[in-house]
Amino acid sequence: MHFALSSEQTMLVETVRRFVESELYPHEALVDRTDEVPGEIAQDVKRKAKELGLYAANMPTEFGGGGLGTFDTTLMERELGRASYALQTLVARPSNILRGCTGAQIEEYLLPTVRGERVDCLAMTEPDAGSDVRAMRTFARADGGDFVINGAKHFISHADIADYVILCAATGQAGGRNTISCFLVDFDTPGLTRRRGPRCVSHRGYNQCELIFEDCRVPASSLLGERDRGFELMGQWLGSTRLQVAITSVGRGQRVLEMATQWAATRKQFGQTIGKFQGTSFKLADMKTELEAAELLTLSAAWKDDQGTMTDSDAAMAKLFASEALARATDNALQIFGGMGLMDELPIERFWRDARVERIWDGTSEIQRHIISRALLRPLEG
Numbered sequence: 001m002h003f004a005l006s007s008e009q010t011m012l013v014e015t016v017r018r019f020v021e022s023e024l025y026p027h028e029a030l031v032d033r034t035d036e037v038p039g040e041i042a043q044d045v046k047r048k049a050k051e052l053g054l055y056a057a058n059m060p061t062e063f064g065g066g067g068l069g070t071f072d073t074t075l076m077e078r079e080l081g082r083a084s085y086a087l088q089t090l091v092a093r094p095s096n097i098l099r100g101c102t103g104a105q106i107e108e109y110l111l112p113t114v115r116g117e118r119v120d121c122l123a124m125t126e127p128d129a130g131s132d133v134r135a136m137r138t139f140a141r142a143d144g145g146d147f148v149i150n151g152a153k154h155f156i157s158h159a160d161i162a163d164y165v166i167l168c169a170a171t172g173q174a175g176g177r178n179t180i181s182c183f184l185v186d187f188d189t190p191g192l193t194r195r196r197g198p199r200c201v202s203h204r205g206y207n208q209c210e211l212i213f214e215d216c217r218v219p220a221s222s223l224l225g226e227r228d229r230g231f232e233l234m235g236q237w238l239g240s241t242r243l244q245v246a247i248t249s250v251g252r253g254q255r256v257l258e259m260a261t262q263w264a265a266t267r268k269q270f271g272q273t274i275g276k277f278q279g280t281s282f283k284l285a286d287m288k289t290e291l292e293a294a295e296l297l298t299l300s301a302a303w304k305d306d307q308g309t310m311t312d313s314d315a316a317m318a319k320l321f322a323s324e325a326l327a328r329a330t331d332n333a334l335q336i337f338g339g340m341g342l343m344d345e346l347p348i349e350r351f352w353r354d355a356r357v358e359r360i361w362d363g364t365s366e367i368q369r370h371i372i373s374r375a376l377l378r379p380l381e382g
């Protein structure tokens with residue numbers, strides 16, 4: 001394993017960094033204040049991302065994507081992660097689960113999503129089924145050649161701008177637990193209602209919705225993958241989502257560190273720059289060390305993914321450590337900025353708010369610890 005970047009990888013990183021700084025940073029304050037991305041800005045970002053070949057870069061070339069492996073996608077995500085989530089998400093990286101599309105689903109969902117004509121979102125979580133996904137109550141009952149879906153999902157990110165949802169629903173029982181299947185459901189399907197959920201403190205403009213299914217009838221051809229094997233299908237791709245959370249946390253943490261370092265080197269109190277006080281400089285040292293460790297852990301997991309050897313535990317360790325390192329980094333940065341850190345004139349308070357969700361979504365820190373410890377203990381238990 002070595003992380004010396006090739007000239008292509010260096011160019012990718014530089015291209016994304018330039019794009020993020022010139023096309024995304026200028027709109028961040030507006031998006032955070034208004035809690036939405038204006039339509040013309042969204043279109044502009046999407047168009048420029050496509051021109052640069054960044055759109056759907058994670059998807060295989062045979063589907064029209066950029067064909068990047070996990071390591072290269074992770075490098076790109078690190079740079080995108082520096083910017084506001086609501087804006088960087090417009091540089092779409094369609095859900096990897098869509099690779100499971102077969103037959104007509106490829107033309108109807110996968111290809112238009114890669115081309116940017118359709119937008120996907122993913123719905124697992126329910127009010128009574130968060131960490132315990134299998135406890136979900138949304139049920140898809142087989143009825144003739146169709147499935148009839150009833151239930152409710154919440155916290156579904158960017159469902160407000162999506163055209164269809166990759167839905168996880170129970171389709172049966174085995175050993176006293178739900179069996180889960182995945183479905184592709186268009187938002188204009190009768191019986192499906194979406195409405196904006198409560199406002200989230202993190203990542204303003206990247207909104208969550210509630211989805212309500214009332215006798216929502218979909219054809220059997222909506223089934224993504226095999227019936228009752230949805231949990232396995234999701235599990236196959238959950239690791240890459242966790243790496244995304246990990247590396248975007250690293251990217252944002254690096255940006256925060258740069259700003260805090262600049263502030264510490266110029267802000268004066270007691271006749272000297274505050275960076276000369278160890279109480280400040282050691283915070284910078286801790287931030288740098290932890291972010292670098294988080295980056296290496298994540299790149300190492302990404303590299304293993306490309307070799308086909310990444311475990312659930314590898315992805316969980318990266319997500320756990322990076323999201324917690326970001327939390328400490330944003331808190332330390334805010335402390336270094338003093339009162340100004342809390343004012344919305346500067347983006348520090350936004351980074352601090354945004355960091356909070358990283359320890360919760362895509363599996364909480366406790367669930368990541370559960371995955372890691374289970375991998376240690378299980379082989380030794382009877």
Ligand SMILES: Cc1cc2nc3c(=O)[nH]c(=O)nc-3n(C[C@H](O)[C@H](O)[C@H](O)COP(=O)(O)OP(=O)(O)OC[C@H]3O[C@@H](n4cnc5c(N)ncnc54)[C@H](O)[C@@H]3O)c2cc1C
Nearest residue numbers: 122123124125130131155156157200360361362363364366
């Ligand atoms: C902004 C945002 C966007 C989201 N986007 C999406 C999305 O697009 N699609 C989607 O499906 N979901 C989405 N989610 C849901 C997210 O994945 C869940 O919030 C997360 O999995 C935790 O579930 P919960 O909130 O119900 O918390 P709970 O599961 O109720 O957990 C509450 C607390 O109990 C702890 N806990 C629970 N079980 C255990 C255990 N076994 N061991 C130790 N501690 C435990 C948790 O760690 C946590 O501290 C989003 C959430 C947020 C906040």
